[in-house]
Amino acid sequence: MARGPLQRRRIVITRPRDRAERLAGELRALGAATLVLPLVRIEATEEVSALAAVLADLDGSDWVVFTSASGVSAVGELMTELGAAKVAAVGPATAAALRDIGVEPSFVPGRFAAEEIVAGLEPLAGARVLLPQADLADRGLADGLRDRGANVSAMTAYRTVPVERTASELAELRAADAVVLASGSAARSLALQGGAGDALVACIGPKTAEIAREVGLPDGIVADEATAKGIIHALVDHFEETTEP
Numbered sequence: 001m002a003r004g005p006l007q008r009r010r011i012v013i014t015r016p017r018d019r020a021e022r023l024a025g026e027l028r029a030l031g032a033a034t035l036v037l038p039l040v041r042i043e044a045t046e047e048v049s050a051l052a053a054v055l056a057d058l059d060g061s062d063w064v065v066f067t068s069a070s071g072v073s074a075v076g077e078l079m080t081e082l083g084a085a086k087v088a089a090v091g092p093a094t095a096a097a098l099r100d101i102g103v104e105p106s107f108v109p110g111r112f113a114a115e116e117i118v119a120g121l122e123p124l125a126g127a128r129v130l131l132p133q134a135d136l137a138d139r140g141l142a143d144g145l146r147d148r149g150a151n152v153s154a155m156t157a158y159r160t161v162p163v164e165r166t167a168s169e170l171a172e173l174r175a176a177d178a179v180v181l182a183s184g185s186a187a188r189s190l191a192l193q194g195g196a197g198d199a200l201v202a203c204i205g206p207k208t209a210e211i212a213r214e215v216g217l218p219d220g221i222v223a224d225e226a227t228a229k230g231i232i233h234a235l236v237d238h239f240e241e242t243t244e245p
Contacts, residue, residue, distance in 0.1 A: 004029065008031070009178065010177050012176045013036050015186065016041060019093075019182075020036045020038070039189035040162055043160075047156045051132060051157065054153060062086070063128075064130045065121070066094050066105075066132065069096070071132045073097065088120070088121060089107075124145060124150040128151045128152075134160055136185060160183065162193075176199045179202065181201060181208050182208065184210075187203070188211065191215035201217050201219070204231050205222065206222060
């Protein structure tokens with residue numbers, strides 16, 4: 001049997017378990033030993049009940065923009081109120097979550113970047129855009145939409161809550177070869193619990209990496225593309241470069 005490029009590497013995935021298993025499976029297929037150790041959990045907020053009324057009031061010229069699969073999960077049961085509104089997803093994982101509940105996104109940018117999302121939704125002058133977001137969502141996308149003339153309703157559909165791990169779990173995390181952080185919330189949670197030790201910090205994108213630096217985590221690697229595929233490529237490239245011949 002051919003050895004995978006991540007053979008004998010131990011990789012910890014810190015996203016919620018229901019969103020971690022696919023990535024874990026793809027890493028195992030490349031030879032890695034994986035540990036799913038969520039550092040945050042997702043909770044719906046009181047504002048979710050207000051979303052139904054907003055969704056029902058949208059018309060065909062308006063957009064609902066989902067910035068994460070967690071947002072889709074939080075709002076999913078309300079999507080019957082969607083009417084003729086168009087739906088955008090910021091990346092392939094979010095698009096897949098929409099398709100799982102029977103909604104085909106009208107727009108998915110080629111790259112997870114606020115400027116590409118905004119450009120893809122044009123014309124925006126006078127359009128109403130609903131953003132179901134996390135409680136700690138970056139304001140860049142909403143501001144970019146408003147700059148183009150959109151009327152933006154940024155609603156807190158869910159919150160990310162730190163999950164405390166046991167001392168033995170944290171010791172296992174710090175003994176791993178790499179720790180995957182898929183959100184700024186996970187970076188904050190890890191920092192609050194003492195950091196990553198000697199494990200390589202692997203961030204799914206520049207926003208997550210920026211927050212990781214802000215909370216004092218060591219510089220590691222950053223995926224060029226803010227997707228599971230991007231983080232896999234970053235891990236493979238790093239370990240292939242650092243493996244002794």
